[in-house]
Amino acid sequence: MDWRVLLQQAMQAHQKDDLDGAERGYREVLELRVAQPDALHYLGVLCHQRGRSDEGAELIRTSLRITPKHPDAHNNLGNVLKESGHLAEAEGCYRRALDCGPDHYNAMNNLAVVLEAQERPEEAFQAYSKLLEMAPEFARGYYLMGTFLRNFAQSMEHLEQSVECFRRAIALDKDDLRALQALGVGLYALNQPSEAAQVYREWLAREPDNPVPQHMLAACGGAEAPSRAGDDYVRDTFDGFADSFDEQLLQNLGYRAPEVLVSALGEFLGDPRGALDVLDAGCGTGLCAGPMRPWTRRLAGVDLSGRMVEKARLRGGYEELEVAEITHWLEQHPQAYDVVLSADTLVYFGELQPVLQASHDALRPGGWVGFTLEASLSDDQGFELTPSGRYRHARGYVETTLEHAGFGDVVVRSDRLRKESGRPVEGWVVLGRRKDD
Ligand SMILES: C[S@@+](CC[C@H](N)C(=O)[O-])C[C@H]1O[C@@H](n2cnc3c(N)ncnc32)[C@H](O)[C@@H]1O
Known part of the structure; x- marks a missing residue:
């Protein structure tokens, strides 16, 4: 078959999310025409979508050596690098995309996003302003x-x-x-x-x-206010966030909960020997997997949002990933874990008693629960639902609830785990140990 027809078919399969068919098609094109730049470029995008970002970036770079003035390829290479956390390199790619195609408003959009993520607000503001001049009808x-x-x-x-x-x-x-x-x-x-x-x-x-x-x-x-955010609210909200990594970068600006929580747990878990069974409850896109890995024999992640779980699957690091509500999951897995950790997830729970009781029962005696919360300064209320849609908890309420659920060695530290409206949000980093029965 003519390589051009094969390429068209592969691109159509790619658009329909048939990644197996598209990958086969691009590779067939490359067997017929070794350095066909479009096949290299789109295969690169596809490899990234499948979690093989290094291979993807290399394929797009090869395509750019053949057609160096291709704004879309520079833009897509920028996206692969940005989503792999290489913000400065991504910035260079978006600038080259704009040199080759000054009207490329997606590249301007992406440039603004990486400038913001690198905390360079003046330049980001200029880039967003240019974007709105270039594309005044662009809602996003x-x-x-x-x-x-x-x-x-x-x-x-x-x-x-x-x-x-x-x-x-x-x-x-x-x-x-x-x-x-x-x-x-x-x-x-x-x-x-x-x-x-x-x-x-x-x-x-x-x-x-x-x-x-x-x-x-x-x-x-x-x-x-409900006693916790409803499953449908959580699913709709996080399926929407997961759609675009751009927004996640923005949301995660100054976000430190996973590393702070894992480092606090690490003080009590002893030397990392890769020997523990761990549940990441509300795993989101999987940001806790990397820091937790040295301690884990088996790492499971559960989350209500299927799209967040897809992202976690691409990031890798879990032996098991499931779409599930965490209290329900914990109740189904008695004494299954040595550690249950939950970063920035119990902020969607007001009443903590059911989920902490379920965590206790899912832990083996002596096992640790670790989670982060937003701090409520009004001690009398226990917890409150705030206008951001998240809950805040008072320290006394958290300590009492942990004790009632059967935890000892309780630690509650205050820390600043993320920013909101330019200001740090005060949070709690909480640990507790299941007492021996
Ligand atoms: C702010 S994200 C944090 C994700 C991840 N732990 C991190 O630190 O990056 C909160 C996550 O909790 C999940 N979540 C909230 N309530 C949940 C529930 N009841 N059961 C399962 N997942 C829940 C959301 O879908 C979302 O992915």
Whole structure:
């Protein structure tokens, strides 16, 4: 068959997410024409999608040696490098994409994102501004500019501008779930709780069964708070975040929970001998796997969001990954683990008693639970649902609940685990040991 037909078929398979068919097709093209640059480029993108990012980057580099002025290939190489954490190299690729194709607004978008992720706010602001000049109808550009202004806010004025960006994003795409949620959170931060509630009420009027506005309305005081975030809310929210690694980079700005939690646990687990059975409860995209690895014999991860679990699968490091609700999973696995860790996940739980009791029962005697929370400063309440949709817990409540569930050696340390609206959020790093029965 002619290589051009094969290439077309492979690209169609790729678009339909038939990765096996597409990979076979690209390789057949490359057997017929060893250095066909499009086949090299798209095969590189595909390898990255399958978690083989180094191989993918090398294939795209080879294609660029043959067609060095290809803006899409530079942009895609940038994406592979950015998503592998090589932000400075990715920046170079986006700049080369823009040299070859000055109208390439996706490359400008990506350049702005990596500048922001490298905490270079002035340059990022310029890049976002250029992006909005280049693509004034691009809803996502306004959403990203809005989150940038919120993340680096120095004044109320920046928060106001951020809210305006979210309004514009919604005007261009009324189904933009993240922009709607960000608008509500932003209005609350501007001390406009009834306007925030109104955003969620209008959203609910259009979509009465949507769990996101239901939860967010409760979060800003417009309805009764549930004892934990509902499964549908968690699934919808995190399936949406996982879709784009760009947003995750933004969300994770200054995010330290996995490394801080694992290092605190490490003080009590002794030398890492690769001998422990560990559950990462609410594993998300798998950021705890790397730091925890030296201690684990078998690492399992569970999460409600299938898309987050897909990302964790690509990142690797787990012997087992399942889409499941954590309390339910723990209840099904009595005395199965030496450690249950949960970074930035119990912030979606108000009432901690059921999940801590289930953790206790899933641990072997002497096993450790470790988790992070956001700190509530009002000691009398126990826990509160905040306008961000997350819960905060008081230290006394956490200590008492752990004791009632059968944990001893309780440690609660305060730390700053991430930033919100440009400011660090105060958190707890919590450890407890299952007492011998
Ligand atoms: C902020 S992310 C943190 C992910 C990961 N632990 C990390 O530190 O990067 C919270 C994760 O908890 C998951 N989650 C929240 N409530 C859950 C529940 N009840 N059962 C399972 N997963 C849950 C979400 O889907 C999301 O992936």
